[in-house]
Amino acid sequence: xxxxxxxxxxxxxxxxxxxxxxxxxxxxxxxxxxxxxxxxxxxxxxxxxxxxxxxxxxxxxxxxxxxxxxxxxxxxxxxxxxxxxxxxxxxxxxxxxxxxxxxxxxxxxxxxxxxxxxxxxxxxxxxxxxxxxxxxxxxxxxxxxxxxxxxxxxxxxxxxxxxxxxxxxxxxxxxxxxxxxxxxxxxxxxxxxxxxxxxxxxxxxxxxxxxxxxxxxxxxxxxxxxxxxxxxxxxxxxxxxxxxxxxxxxxxxxxxxxxxxxxxxxxxxxxxxxxxxxxxxxxxxxxxxxxxxxxxxxxxx
Amino acid sequence: xxxxxxxxxxxxxxxxxxxxxxxxxxxxxxxxxxxxxxxxxxxxxxxxxxxxxxxxxxxxxxxxxxxxxxxxxxxxxxxxxxxxxxxxxxxxxxxxxxxxxxxxxxxxxxxxxxxxxxxxxxxxxxxxxxxxxxxxxxxxxxxxxxxxxxxxxxxxxxxxxxxxxxxxxxxxxxxxxxxxxxxxxxxxxxxxxxxxxxxxxxxxxxxxxxxxxxxxxxxxxxxxxxxxxxxxxxxxxxxxxxxxxxxxxxxxxxxxxxxxxxxxxxxxxxxxxxxxxxxxxxxxxxxxxxxxxxxxxxxxxxxxxxxxxxxxxxxxxxxxxxxxxxxxxxxxxxxxxxxxxxxxxxxxxxxxxxxxxxxxxxxxxxxxxxxxxxxxxxxxxxxxxxxxxxxxxxxxxxxxxxxxxxxxxxxxxxxxxxxxxxxxxxxxxxxxxxxxxxxxxxxxxxxxxxxxxxxxxxxxxxxxxxxxxxxxxxxxxxxxxxxxx
Numbered sequence: 182x183x184x185x186x187x188x189x190x191x192x193x194x195x196x197x198x199x200x201x202x203x204x205x206x207x208x209x210x211x212x213x214x215x216x217x218x219x220x221x222x223x224x225x226x227x228x229x230x231x232x233x234x235x236x237x238x239x240x241x242x243x244x245x246x247x248x249x250x251x252x253x254x255x256x257x258x259x260x261x262x263x264x265x266x267x268x269x270x271x272x273x274x275x276x277x278x279x280x281x282x283x284x285x286x287x288x289x290x291x292x293x294x295x296x297x298x299x300x301x302x303x304x305x306x307x308x309x310x311x312x313x314x315x316x317x318x319x320x321x322x323x324x325x326x327x328x329x330x331x332x333x334x335x336x337x338x339x340x341x342x343x344x345x346x347x348x349x350x351x352x353x354x355x356x357x358x359x360x361x362x363x364x365x366x367x368x369x370x371x372x373x374x375x376x377x378x379x380x381x382x383x384x385x386x387x388x389x390x391x392x393x394x395x396x397x398x399x400x401x402x403x404x405x406x407x408x409x410x411x412x413x414x415x416x417x418x419x420x421x422x423x424x425x426x427x428x429x430x431x432x433x434x435x436x437x438x439x440x441x442x443x444x445x446x447x448x449x450x451x452x453x454x455x456x457x458x459x460x461x462x463x464x465x466x467x468x469x470x471x472x473x474x475x476x477x478x479x480x481x482x
Numbered sequence: 483x484x485x486x487x488x489x490x491x492x493x494x495x496x497x498x499x500x501x502x503x504x505x506x507x508x509x510x511x512x513x514x515x516x517x518x519x520x521x522x523x524x525x526x527x528x529x530x531x532x533x534x535x536x537x538x539x540x541x542x543x544x545x546x547x548x549x550x551x552x553x554x555x556x557x558x559x560x561x562x563x564x565x566x567x568x569x570x571x572x573x574x575x576x577x578x579x580x581x582x583x584x585x586x587x588x589x590x591x592x593x594x595x596x597x598x599x600x601x602x603x604x605x606x607x608x609x610x611x612x613x614x615x616x617x618x619x620x621x622x623x624x625x626x627x628x629x630x631x632x633x634x635x636x637x638x639x640x641x642x643x644x645x646x647x648x649x650x651x652x653x654x655x656x657x658x659x660x661x662x663x664x665x666x667x668x669x670x671x672x673x674x675x676x677x678x679x680x681x682x683x684x685x686x687x688x689x690x691x692x693x694x695x696x697x698x699x700x701x702x703x704x705x706x707x708x709x710x711x712x713x714x715x716x717x718x719x720x721x722x723x724x725x726x727x728x729x730x731x732x733x734x735x736x737x738x739x740x741x742x743x744x745x746x747x748x749x750x751x752x753x754x755x756x757x758x759x760x761x762x763x764x765x766x767x768x769x770x771x772x773x774x775x776x777x778x779x780x781x782x783x784x785x786x787x788x789x790x791x792x793x794x795x796x797x798x799x800x801x802x803x804x805x806x807x808x809x810x811x812x813x814x815x816x817x818x819x820x821x822x823x824x825x826x827x828x829x830x831x832x833x834x835x836x837x838x839x840x841x842x843x844x845x846x847x848x849x850x851x852x853x854x855x856x857x858x859x860x861x862x863x864x865x866x867x868x869x870x871x872x873x874x875x876x877x878x879x880x881x882x883x884x885x886x887x888x889x890x891x892x893x894x895x896x897x898x899x900x901x902x903x904x905x906x907x908x909x910x911x912x913x914x915x916x917x918x919x920x921x922x923x924x925x926x927x928x929x930x931x932x933x934x935x936x937x938x939x940x941x942x943x944x945x946x947x948x949x950x951x952x953x954x955x956x957x958x959x960x961x962x963x964x965x966x967x
Contacts, residue, residue, distance in 0.1 A: 182655060202758075347691075358831070394540045
């Protein structure tokens with residue numbers, strides 16, 4: 182190149198192209214996204230996180246959880262599982278239909294133990310004729326969409342994450358490294374705030390052999406009053422504070438745990454379909470109401 | 483300690499465009515840029531070392547918020563790039579522009595002010611990260627008040643770089659000048675875009691992530707490459723005493739690098755519209771093209787040359803080229819869908835970046851600094867042997883860090899892809915490799931200390947001589963002294 186002007190022009194063209202592609206284009210494609218109504222639901226998604234959880238997002242940012250945890254789930258595809266819920270009045274017709282669809286399941290004892298999965302097909306389009314056929318005997322048939330892939334199988338989510346899931350957050354911290362498990366749905370896996378407190382204070386006390394660094398500085402060790410505070414951590418063994426002392430979460434820890442509990446991206450969306458769990462008509466990223474040991478915990482570790 | 487020899491020349495000479503005059507005009511700004519860079523480099527590798535010790539013992543330094551992994555780790559990466567890479571590259575670029583243009587550096591004192599301002603910005607940003615004010619966007623952690631200082635400082639330096647270039651006496655452009663000019667222009671654009679759209683007027687949702695990845699891809703894979711290759715193409719021919727082979731290939735590298743590199747950086751599994759990671763993966767694979775051309779250029783330029791590298795700048799530059807090639811191979815591999823299924827979100831990416839940033843960029847620039855420093859200072863490096871030791875620390879350290887991590891990353895990915903393997907087993911399997919890498923980091927830290935030592939010694943010796951001359955001036959009975967630098 183003979184002149185500096187050519188150099189600048191070259192640099193300008195190259196950079197302008199990627200600026201248009203990776204800065205402007207996503208803004209055009211996604212910038213005007215608004216809340217949507219998930220499939221089979223009446224409320225909007227995503228709702229803003231509750232105030233405390235929003236503060237918790239800032240605690241998450243300030244302490245750099247993103248360097249070890251992603252918050253994005255991939256899936257390899259989806260399939261439709263077709264369940265027979267009720268055999269209907271014309272059992273013979275239903276059995277005949279099953280024989281045609283999946284001969285292995287065509288046994289009378291199958292019908293006495295419903296609901297049962299009859300067959301898996303590729304997607305909802307493929308499911309439609311199968312459902313029609315099965316209904317011939319007057320039975321009740323339920324196609325259920327499930328996502329596939331290692332992330333899903335690990336219990337990290339029910340479906341892949343999509344742009345819609347992050348609409349309300351700032352900063353959006355998708356992460357690039359999985360030193361720890363993905364946290365996009367951690368609020369569905371670990372629903373007990375006390376577990377989170379213990380895990381943050383002393384990870385190894387909550388999960389054997391944990392390599393996660395402890396966050397003791399988010400907690401306060403203080404002298405116990407007449408009675409233990411209701412929010413004192415239940416710690417045993419090597420993690421227990423000396424007698425007469427108790428460990429209580431500071432405001433940051435409370436906010437952080439509220440945020441972790443609010444992490445769930447499971448609303449069935451048009452772009453990431455999923456059959457909504459029965460009875461849950463309001464998918465939300467608000468904290469899960471139930472407080473019980475997580476079902477997916479075993480697979481999540 | 484002998485007094486600097488070259489500084490004892492008549493003041494009149496300093497105003498001309500002789501090599502000595504040009505070097506002298508660059509002296510103070512380069513001292514400022516290199517000195518600060520060396521200091522941040524060492525501090526950054528200390529933070530990095532602390533961060534990696536936490537994988538050996540999660541309890542290590544866990545009671546202070548500012549020493550938590552999520553703060554010392556970004557502190558180390560930011561010091562490496564903003565503290566070390568950018569100022570050192572700017573210093574080398576200024577010197578090359580002046581030398582190639584056969585003019586003195588324009589307004590050295592303003593450039594020095596810019597350099598100081600830059601280091602102040604880094605200091606502010608570092609404190610902010612440690613205090614928990616990081617932005618949450620990788621490679622862009624410094625909050626906006628630091629970003630504004632950095633941008634102003636950069637512009638102050640870049641303006642006088644352009645001005646120097648504009649006033650050049652040698653009108654024909656040498657390839658290194660293309661790379662330097664493009665780099666000077668690249669950074670303000672990407673940095674202001676990212677800072678404005680992520681911090682001042684944040685866009686919504688995952689567009690934030692897209693912009694952050696666009697920024698870090700351009701910073702690492704274009705800016706650092708432009709600055710590093712400008713140095714390679716300038717110093718390699720000089721060191722072996724043969725012309726660059728060839729300007730046409732350099733032009734090809736320039737175009738392909740900026741055309742492809744600018745799209746690199748979005749992880750394959752990113753939650754973004756699918757066309758974005760796909761495009762980015764294709765660009766990553768295309769990076770093989772400029773990398774192959776660079777290797778060809780370096781081989782053809784240095785082939786048959788009698789110069790032994792002896793642990794000096796030539797060694798650094800050759801290793802830099804090798805690391806560039808290796809890193810681009812990893813980058814291109816992770817563009818392939820059947821590879822990135824297993825490498826996405828693993829240590830593999832860390833290995834690739836380490837090879838790129840330290841193995842290629844930092845090593846190349848160390849070579850450049852070791853070449854320039856004695857010339858602008860006017861005397862030989864005080865610890866010339868340390869240059870060789872630093873080289874081997876850098877080589878072994880980089881490989882010992884990057885290779886285990888690359889292998890461990892693939893293993894991690896393969897295990898992650900198999901949901902029957904519990905997560906704790908995945909972690910256990912990769913920690914072994916990570917721990918090997920820590921030894922590499924220790925070696926790198928040692929090498930960096932040697933770098934700081936050499937630069938520090940030059941500065942101390944130079945300023946001592948200045949002081950002594952000033953004292954002599956004050957006490958001298960007659961105004962005969964012309965020893966002022």
